[in-house]
Amino acid sequence: MAAATNRQILLVDTPKGKLGPEHFRLREVEMPSANDGEVLLRVRYISLDAANRAWMQGATYRDAVEAGSVMAGGAVAEVVESKAPAFSRGDLVFADTGWQDYAVQPAKRLIKLPKIEPMTHLLSVYGIAGLTAYFGLLRIASPREGETVVVSAAAGSVGSIVGQIAKIKGCRVVGIAGGKAKCDWLVANLGFDAAVDYKAGSLFKALKAAAPKGIDVYFDNVGGDIFETCLAQMNMGGRISCCGAISAYDGAAPATGPRGVPGLIVVKRLTVKGFIVTDFFAEREKAIAELQAWVAAGKLKVQEDVIDGLENTPRALIGLLAGDNRGKRMVKVA
Numbered sequence: 301m302a303a304a305t306n307r308q309i310l311l312v313d314t315p316k317g318k319l320g321p322e323h324f325r326l327r328e329v330e331m332p333s334a335n336d337g338e339v340l341l342r343v344r345y346i347s348l349d350a351a352n353r354a355w356m357q358g359a360t361y362r363d364a365v366e367a368g369s370v371m372a373g374g375a376v377a378e379v380v381e382s383k384a385p386a387f388s389r390g391d392l393v394f395a396d397t398g399w400q401d402y403a404v405q406p407a408k409r410l411i412k413l414p415k416i417e418p419m420t421h422l423l424s425v426y427g428i429a430g431l432t433a434y435f436g437l438l439r440i441a442s443p444r445e446g447e448t449v450v451v452s453a454a455a456g457s458v459g460s461i462v463g464q465i466a467k468i469k470g471c472r473v474v475g476i477a478g479g480k481a482k483c484d485w486l487v488a489n490l491g492f493d494a495a496v497d498y499k500a501g502s503l504f505k506a507l508k509a510a511a512p513k514g515i516d517v518y519f520d521n522v523g524g525d526i527f528e529t530c531l532a533q534m535n536m537g538g539r540i541s542c543c544g545a546i547s548a549y550d551g552a553a554p555a556t557g558p559r560g561v562p563g564l565i566v567v568k569r570l571t572v573k574g575f576i577v578t579d580f581f582a583e584r585e586k587a588i589a590e591l592q593a594w595v596a597a598g599k600l601k602v603q604e605d606v607i608d609g610l611e612n613t614p615r616a617l618i619g620l621l622a623g624d625n626r627g628k629r630m631v632k633v634a
């Protein structure tokens with residue numbers, strides 16, 4: 301049953317520049333207890349997401365994380381006590397528990413999860429990462445067989461799945477990632493047609509060589525200079541799926557926006573569309589079934605990067621922002 305205390309990681313200060321360990325503190329508090337309509341959750345795996353850093357900058361699609369509060373974050377958690385009829389002890393849920401061992405949540409904020417093995421797949425391929433890749437590519441950018449698809453942060457949790465789905469759909473796939481080792485891995489292990497190391501310099505030339513027929517679909521995870529480079533190489537009638545802007549999350553805001561906006565969008569008749577994965581949650585079950593079929597058929601490889609221990613969560617996020625993860629990063633709490 302529940303431990304006597306609950307460990308929590310607080311965001312003690314809102315970072316102005318780069319995120320560091322000094323922005324967090326671990327504390328122990330009394331165990332929370334559930335009231336009517338609530339459940340007590342034991343956190344099993346915390347999802348580490350680039351967006352965790354963006355939440356510290358201000359309100360986005362959710363409230364900002366304020367200094368002094370438990371750091372926010374999604375997790376797979378297990379019901380240990382329920383005072384809500386829809387949930388029983390032992391149920392698995394996805395919830396914004398924050399970075400702690402235990403959390404109390406109103407039942408209406410929980411998403412019940414199936415019991416899938418390994419449980420970690422509920423955060424990676426069948427969780428936000430897989431669904432973001434699936435809907436952001438297929439619903440927003442509608443890639444067609446033979447087209448060239450470019451994805452940035454390609455070795456990350458969303459990007460690695462985007463590239464593989466684009467391959468399943470018969471596209472030529474080019475990834476953009478930091479470092480030769482990640483680029484080699486994308487081609488050798490995940491079946492990308494080519495990968496470009498944006499840290500090696502000359503991104504424009506390298507991308508031109510990797511996508512000689514131009515770009516039909518760009519799945520943008522990073523914004524900034526990489527967005528600008530891809531925009532300049534888009535084909536007529538191309539589609540850009542705007543998923544996120546990691547390059548602007550950790551540090552001061554960039555001085556200028558990308559060149560070519562809106563000029564190139566007009567001349568090339570581009571469709572540039574943003575989305576939040578929850579926009580498509582009505583279709584969630586269908587998407588998970590298709591992802592499961594691809595995984596079972598060996599067409600979609602699941603790459604997970606699991607770090608042990610709640611106390612290591614700050615380091616896991618700081619490292620993710622610096623690019624030391626491959627695939628879906630998460631922290632095993634219990």
Ligand SMILES: NC(=O)c1ccc[n+]([C@@H]2O[C@H](COP(=O)([O-])OP(=O)(O)OC[C@H]3O[C@@H](n4cnc5c(N)ncnc54)[C@H](OP(=O)(O)O)[C@@H]3O)[C@@H](O)[C@H]2O)c1
Binds near residue numbers: 429476526626
């Ligand atoms: N729209 C939605 O509903 C939705 C949902 C989930 C996630 N997202 C977005 O999806 C994107 C991926 O997030 P994630 O949580 O899955 O993270 P992730 O891709 O697993 O990890 C982030 C990766 O970004 C790369 N990166 C960091 N700084 C960069 C920079 N300045 N320029 C280029 N690449 C950089 C790093 O890899 P390198 O080694 O390659 O630099 C790092 O590994 C984020 O933009 C996130 O906000 C959107």
